Amino acid sequence: MDSPLANLLLAKLLRDVCDTLDEAGVPYAIIGGVALSIWGEPRTTFDVDLVVAVSPEEVESLCGKFCESGRFPFEPSICPMPRMTLVRVHQGDHDRIPSELLLADLLVHEDDTGSHVINRRRKGKFLGHDYWFCSPEDLIVLKLVAARPRDQLDVFTVLSQMSEELDSLISKNVSLPSERERRGASC
Numbered sequence: 001m002d003s004p005l006a007n008l009l010l011a012k013l014l015r016d017v018c019d020t021l022d023e024a025g026v027p028y029a030i031i032g033g034v035a036l037s038i039w040g041e042p043r044t045t046f047d048v049d050l051v052v053a054v055s056p057e058e059v060e061s062l063c064g065k066f067c068e069s070g071r072f073p074f075e076p077s078i079c080p081m082p083r084m085t086l087v088r089v090h091q092g093d094h095d096r097i098p099s100e101l102l103l104a105d106l107l108v109h110e111d112d113t114g115s116h117v118i119n120r121r122r123k124g125k126f127l128g129h130d131y132w133f134c135s136p137e138d139l140i141v142l143k144l145v146a147a148r149p150r151d152q153l154d155v156f157t158v159l160s161q162m163s164e165e166l167d168s169l170i171s172k173n174v175s176l177p178s179e180r181e182r183r184g185a186s187c
Helices: 004-024 032-039 056-068 113-119 136-146 149-162 168-173 179-184
Strands: 028-031 047-052 077-081 084-093 100-109 122-126 129-133
Touching: 004 028, 004 047, 004 056, 004 084, 004 100, 004 129, 028 032, 028 113, 028 136, 032 047, 032 122, 032 129, 032 136, 032 149, 047 113, 056 077, 056 084, 056 100, 100 113, 113 136, 136 149
Parallel strands: 028 129, 047 100
Antiparallel strands: 028 047, 077 084, 084 100, 122 129
16 A cells, blocks of 8 residues: 555554454464565555464454454455465445455464464564564565565565574575566566
8 A cells, every 4th residue: 555545544454453463362473565564675565464373273263353343344254275264354444435445364374384473573663553573584485485476576675675684594595686687577
């Protein structure tokens, strides 16, 4: 999102999601485009992505926490995926015509991926508020696994911004592409 109003709406969604998770005692780590603005270079994003520390058996209870919070007028949707479940939380900006739907995707991993991301998370500030973010190393891994066209560029920005602070394993084994190579990767 790149308009001031859109940024305010995204910030409210993020705050509402994280407040609900905190009140429910559910550890989280922000990933995706919002985390990229902390560890790489800010870019337009239209949703909020988080890894949450609940088991697949606790997904229904998690959805109930969002319904009970009063912050989300729509019931969360549950989308089973390979090796994880995606819980999509919705908010709407009904003051705009047409109404704009705001989304937060909560990823519940069936394996220990989520717990590793949660264990390595770091506190950071976004639009004036403190939140838990995945580590830059985990953001790189998640982007490489997702393997969408934009993810490769996202990895390059994290590497270029955080190369001094990354785990020695990553910084010793990954060479940064030149500016020319990065531009060639933007499909």
